[in-house]
Amino acid sequence: MSCAFCNKEQIKTDIVYEDEMVMAFMDMEPINEGHILLVTKEHYLDVDEIPDELLSHLMIISKKIVIALKQIYHSDGYSIMQNGGKFNDVGHYHLHIFPRYEKDGFGWTYGYEPKSVSSEIAKLIRETI
Numbered sequence: 570m571s572c573a574f575c576n577k578e579q580i581k582t583d584i585v586y587e588d589e590m591v592m593a594f595m596d597m598e599p600i601n602e603g604h605i606l607l608v609t610k611e612h613y614l615d616v617d618e619i620p621d622e623l624l625s626h627l628m629i630i631s632k633k634i635v636i637a638l639k640q641i642y643h644s645d646g647y648s649i650m651q652n653g654g655k656f657n658d659v660g661h662y663h664l665h666i667f668p669r670y671e672k673d674g675f676g677w678t679y680g681y682e683p684k685s686v687s688s689e690i691a692k693l694i695r696e697t698i
Contacts, residue, residue: 572612572659572660573659574608574659574661574663575610575661580594582596582597583595585605586607586633588630590609590610590611590626591609591623591626591630592607592610593605593630593634594606596667599667600665600673600675601644601667601668601669601673602642602668603641603642603644603668604665604666605638605665605666606664606665607627607630607634607664607666608661608662608664609662611623613662614653614654614657614660614661614662615653615654615657616651616653631649631664634666635649638666644668645671646669646670647666647667647668648665648666648667648675649666650665651663651664
């Protein structure tokens with residue numbers, strides 16, 4: 570199976586940024602106008618697979634994209650999101666970057682079962698990091 574994000578010629582939308590490590594292009598199903606996908610040129614699925622230098626570069630380019638979106642859209646804010654594992658529906662690491670507006674309808678959804686904060690889990694995470 571070939572990865573659409575590994576093959577630039579398969580991207581059917583406008584590229585807004587490209588260098589030797591990353592590429593950014595307009596999302597084909599935008600949450601809001603200006604929705605951009607920022608992808609690594611080398612194939613990775615999850616953030617923990619990506620070398621630190623490339624991760625730093627992704628954040629620097631995402632900052633440049635946010636600056637451009639703010640100047641163009643004068644939005645109320647923005648979101649940067651990434652889904653990992655089986656929730657990465659493309660199978661290639663990508664960041665969603667898009668302008669946000671009050672009452673734009675975008676939001677987090679999750680089950681209503683009670684959740685708790687655990688000091689034991691926080692300790693385990695600290696120790697694992």
